[in-house]
Amino acid sequence: MEVAVVSPLVAPPPASWRDEAASLLRLSGPLVGSNLLQMAIAAVDVIFVARLGSRDLAAATLGAFMFNLAVFALIGLTGAAAPLIAAELGRRAHAVREVRRSFRMALWVGLFCSAPVMILLSQGEALLRLAGQDAEVSRLAGGFLWVILIGMPLAVGAGVMRTAAAALGRPGWTFLVTGLALALDILGNWAFIYGHLGAPAMGLDGSALANVLSFAVMTLAYAIILLCDPRLRKYRLLGYWWRLDWPRARDVLRLGLPIAATWTFEAGLFGGAAVLMGLIGIEEVAAHAIALNIAAFAFQLPFGIAQAATIRVGMAFGAADPQWIRRAGNVALVLGIGIMAATALIMWSIPDALIRIYLDPGRTDNEAVATLARRFLAVASIFQLADGAQAVAAGVLRGLQDTRFPMIIALFGYWAIGFGSSVWLGFFTPLAGVGVWWGLAAGLAMVAVLLAARWRARERLGLLPEAILARS
Structure with a gap:
């Protein structure tokens, strides 16, 4: 049985417009920085792949567009956790239990919905051929998708944990974790595309593998943060992870x-x-x-x-x-x-x-x-x-x-x-x-x-x- 615990972590409403602006800036600053670093990751991928040639760049562009659009939609789906968690914090009563339920079901919904999307995108080569794309570019993009799709559940899971950390007043972690992902993406592209540090030279697929590595490290980093951060661990977000809560799942889907x-x-x-x-x-x-x-x-x-x-x-x-x-x-x-x-x-x-x-x-x-x-x-x-x-x-x-x-x-x-x-x-x-x-x-x-x-x-x-x- 889950214990109902009243959260002591919610600050009172701001007393003035200036106070609200200060609170908003403290919360949004790290999120803006994290978003910019995410853009930098995409730019790094383009810079490294461009040196392979125009066909590889075209294939990476098409494959990344399909993957990123799908992940963007899935993170939007699980983003319903933000208003649900925030509302529970505003109500204050039993916030620990209710916040955990919203987080858990957003995570489950995201992972369940990832499965059909992955099945669809695994046919990326056929889809691109149907769209009239060049046969060789479609083949390369299909291979790129097969590799990067391994990271889709990891990317969605990291997105849910990122949302929860920000909603619970710890947005600074999102900036630090995305910065770590950027560093790993640079290193991974350099190693896996061109065969450095003892890795095989994988070409375009190496860029996809670098992204998977970044997603894995982001997910692991967020999990450690949720377990160890003094403010976040009070919510025990990873507790009872196996329990399904259909009413809360419907709330996540509805929003x-x-x-x-x-x-x-x-x-x-x-x-x-x-x-x-x-x-x-x-x-x-x-x-x-x-x-x-x-x-x-x-x-x-x-x-x-x-x-x-x-x-x-x-x-x-x-x-x-x-x-x-x-x-x-x-x-x-x-x-x-x-x-x-x-x-x-x-x-x-x-x-x-x-x-x-x-x-x-x-x-x-x-x-x-x-x-x-x-x-x-x-x-x-x-x-x-x-x-x-x-x-x-x-x-x-x-x-x-x-x-x-x-x-x-x-x-x-x-x-x-x-x-x-x-x-x-x-x-x-x-x-x-x-x-x-x-x-x-x-x-x-x-x-x-x-x-x-x-x-x-x-x-x-x-x-x-x-x-x-x-x-x-």
């Missing part, structure tokens, strides 16, 4: 499936934009990749704030404190939009300096790509505000355990408005590639406006805890 779908819709929009660029021209594809990579690095800032906002609003939701809910959500929105305003100014002011990280704009053979990338970044500098707003607005709504309708907003905004506008502006106006980017901006702006409106109407829509609505 998590819409989160996974929402994240897939957004990632799919940018993947679809890359396909459109391929229909326009080779230079457009290269410029799109550069501009999108820069924008993706900037996006990690509001994404980390959104992750922290889910926890802060979730705690206020559990405490049934309407003032804390309002303060936590609004502080997160202001901070997220403000930071993206700063990144927008940087993109607008020094695009050439950013592009120079990827290529030399002064070279004649790079001139066309650099010019297009500069134009794309000009559009990106404008939609940064919308991107930050939609990310944080989705995060604060997740804190209210509101995920289903935001998923519908995402589907409509990203695909009906965003992708539809990209097709029209890219192919039926002279804007071409720039039009595709304006379509992305339109989709992000629509989602941002609708999610922000839903946040503002939270009481009227009945999104607040029943205890608050009963008092209204």
Whole structure:
């Protein structure tokens, strides 16, 4: 029998907007850093594989896209643990037992759902051939997937433990563990791709194996942290790991499936934009990749704030404190939009300096790509505000355990408005590639406006805890 223990680890609600901002920054800072390091891991893989040749790079790009999209969706699914754990902390009563149940069932749901995804992606070569990809590239990508799929359950498990550590007020571990994974990924790529340190020269498959090694070490590191950290071990998160709790599993699926779908819709929009660029021209594809990579690095800032906002609003939701809910959500929105305003100014002011990280704009053979990338970044500098707003607005709504309708907003905004506008502006106006980017901006702006409106109407829509609505 599980013992009901009241948690002594929850701080009282912040007394002011400044206190809430300080709490949000303490929580979001390590999460932002961890997200940036995760981006660096992907960049390291590209740098090492690129030296093998264009076919290996193409195969790694396709294989990694399929794997990362699947893992991203699975981590979104298990990310339901964040608002559930935060709400239990806000309620305070029996938080140890309830937090453990949410963690355990998020872990089980993630591992169960990994199985069919792994079976599907194990047929990666056939799927890529059906999509019309080059036969040799498809074969290489299929082999890459066979190796890296070993790490999928490890990646999902590490993601759940990362979420729990952050929700329980120990986000600094996420930064340190991801930094360790980056170091191991660099070493593993160097050793397994080229045959150093006595390892066989595995080529492309060596990069996949390096990722599996990083996932394994991350999972082990998080498990040790959960067992040894004085604050986290009080929750005994790995205790009773074999017990199934169907009501809590349904809660995870109820909240998590819409989160996974929402994240897939957004990632799919940018993947679809890359396909459109391929229909326009080779230079457009290269410029799109550069501009999108820069924008993706900037996006990690509001994404980390959104992750922290889910926890802060979730705690206020559990405490049934309407003032804390309002303060936590609004502080997160202001901070997220403000930071993206700063990144927008940087993109607008020094695009050439950013592009120079990827290529030399002064070279004649790079001139066309650099010019297009500069134009794309000009559009990106404008939609940064919308991107930050939609990310944080989705995060604060997740804190209210509101995920289903935001998923519908995402589907409509990203695909009906965003992708539809990209097709029209890219192919039926002279804007071409720039039009595709304006379509992305339109989709992000629509989602941002609708999610922000839903946040503002939270009481009227009945999104607040029943205890608050009963008092209204």
